[in-house]
Amino acid sequence: MASSAFKISPAQGLSIVIAALILGSAAMVAAWADGFALAPADWQALRFTLLQAGLSAAVSSLLAIPVARALFRRRFPLRGLLIRLLAAPFVLPVVVAVMGLLTVFGRGGPINVGLGWLGLPEVSIFGLHGVVLANVFFNLPLATRMLLHGWQAIPSERFRLAQSLGLPPSTQFRHLEAPMLRAQLPGIFAVILLICLASFAIALMLGGGPKASTLELAIYQSLRFEFDLGRAALLAAVQFSLCAVITLLAAKLTLPQGFGAGLGRSMDSPAPKSWRRLCDVVAIAAAALFLFGPLLAVVIKGVPGLAALPNGVWPAVLRSVVVAVVSALLASAAALIMATGAARNKGKAIELAAMLPLAASALVLGTGLFLLVRPWIAPESVALPITVLVNATLTLPYLFRLLLPEARQLRADYGRLTASLGLPRRTRLRFVTLPRLARPLGYGAGLAAALSMGDLGVIALFAGDGGATLPLFVQHLIGAYRLQQAAAASLILVAVSFALFWAFDRLGSYYADA
């Protein structure tokens, strides 16, 4: 035992690599700094960042409970399609999504027109409520899907037992569903909180002015305008510390559920009638309207320009798809290794390392890598490989967070059995781990692919002559006043992102059901 204590497992190895990548790039930026000082406005930015992220995470996770529960226990036509489409907002590029939200909730949108008919004054979307609205739009689907996985992970035998015992829904909730929520919610809240901490464009565009400045904007300002690398590195350090505290707190609050293993069969879940049915219908309809309204707006705006799209769009699509697929595969492999590793280990180091990229500012990461590679190679010649690396790293936390609860469950349910059978690693992976984790893995890989499609932050630092990805291409179109073509290219971006997500997600479900 003593000798194996010094052996590094693949999960630990990966943790070290990721921590080195994230912290190293920030250190690289710090190494170039002349001095370290925060501006007075940075503290205000920190307060606002925490406020908007906390509110957004709370609202998203709470609203997700009724929606996920309704989706879990009701069967209706197109349910599968609805669940897949739920991911669509999450994978939208920020600028596209904000424009969609503005169409629905902004001036002249259906909400304000409706208010006008009722003789009520117009409501402005700009302000803290607008920022929270947009963050909920992005993260409610993620929270819902994560909770849905949680519900589906409760062995169906337990529900059957509860039903045969004649337990009323409220008792079922207390004994089966509440422990699951207790186990899942802290993690979900933490992920969304971390996602919202790093938001910059949403807060700025919808916040209504400089009082809605976030830490990420301060980083942007210090790197781009003031070239104050010391301030950027300090701000990055503040973000990292926040991330570490939140991740550790969430890990402390997360409890194992311990339902014991089921046969992994799916069955019709209990579907109580009467008023509960109405509540579920309202929850699903409201969520669908809220999430698909802005999406529909993006589609409607994009269609007219499709015919006039310049040819340059297709190479950009290809480039983005390659980047997205490679990043997704890399991130999936890393997340699988780290989640199973974290489930085996008691310590929190692996979990912390896997969540660290959420707190990383893409701009700090990009600038650090730029400084790192430049002495050896022209940055523009490695633009795409760097983008793949950064995307894989930045999407790892989502995948990890999706896999971890189920990897823990797997360990609790089958760990002793596989150990006593002495299954070799590869056999265990093929017959135990992959079939049980296929669903969240497919979903997570889909998210990772779609997020990588929409990513823009890093490529812009490295881009050379003509190597534009699709989001950059959209940016170029807007920059050239070609807004209709930009809307059409955005629609293609959304469609391709979603197709990628769909393909990975289907693959996961197919494998899980097989």
Added chain:
Amino acid sequence: MHGFSIADQFRRNLEKDMNTKLLAAGLACIASQAAAETPTLTVLTYDSFTSEWGPGPAIEKGFEASCGCDVKFISAGDGAALLARVKLEGKDSKADVVVGLDTNLTADASATGLFAPVAAQPNSLPVPFSDANFIPFDWGYFAFVYDKTKVAVAPTSFAELAASDLKVVIEDPRSSTPGLGLVLWVKDAYGDKAPQIWADLADNIITVTPGWSEAYGMFTEGQADMVLSYTTSPAYHLIAEQDDTKAAAAFTEGHYMQVEVAGKLASSQQPALADQFLAYLTSDAAQSVLITTNWMYPAKTPAEGLPKGFETLVQPAKSLLMTAADAEAARAPAIAEWQAALSK
């Protein structure tokens, strides 16, 4: 390029003889080496310059036709990102020429000592311009652009705008060059009274965006009545889209200018070629391209004049522009005033 085609011809003649295959391969090698020796001019510029619709492709083609060189663009975000990139790369930058800083950034850029003096080029700017390290290649007036079908009476000053119910969207001075331009515009026009102007404007500003694209997008989507852009923006809609509904409001305070400049890096291995490129940038050919790709005024009006449609644009009564040194000194305090006034 000539060396390459002669070698090519040579090779084809030799290839007729099967016995000289080996020699042909050797010559092909020499030919490709000759191609590699064609000097490369590396131009560091902003994204939209090199895009399919930017001036980059036409300027590259035009200059390559006469220089016997290969032009290579490296792009880096916007004007501010460009300067950050220059500073990051320092003395061992591979770039020869930097295109796309504006006069609000040139003092900072010159202070790095990374730029070399350049020969002044004739220009037709409405204000005197002199900078040892930079030449202007285009310029524009900042202005609030509106839709004539929706705003019947446009405000004629910041005071009128503040008194009106009009909703405007502006760019953040901390992340975009137009945003910085607006803050300096108010500072230049109002001096110590700038904070009051911002306080009065606060209820008109519905939001602040990270960059020009988001702001202009929100405006065209009808979310705002006016957007901070350029007096030349309506020219795009008029000329490229035959849409004459957009106009810029003329302000009696005068309009602040954005002058886009190019400079040569001191570390350039191709200083002569870099000078040649800078001269080309102000030639009639390049200037004509810039007008209808960047949608700005040419730094030196080409012989054929401005394209039809430009005569419909508003002509500011007064052109405002701080010197590079003044702009550099005013930047941080002006942003702080802006931030304080709008954060209330």
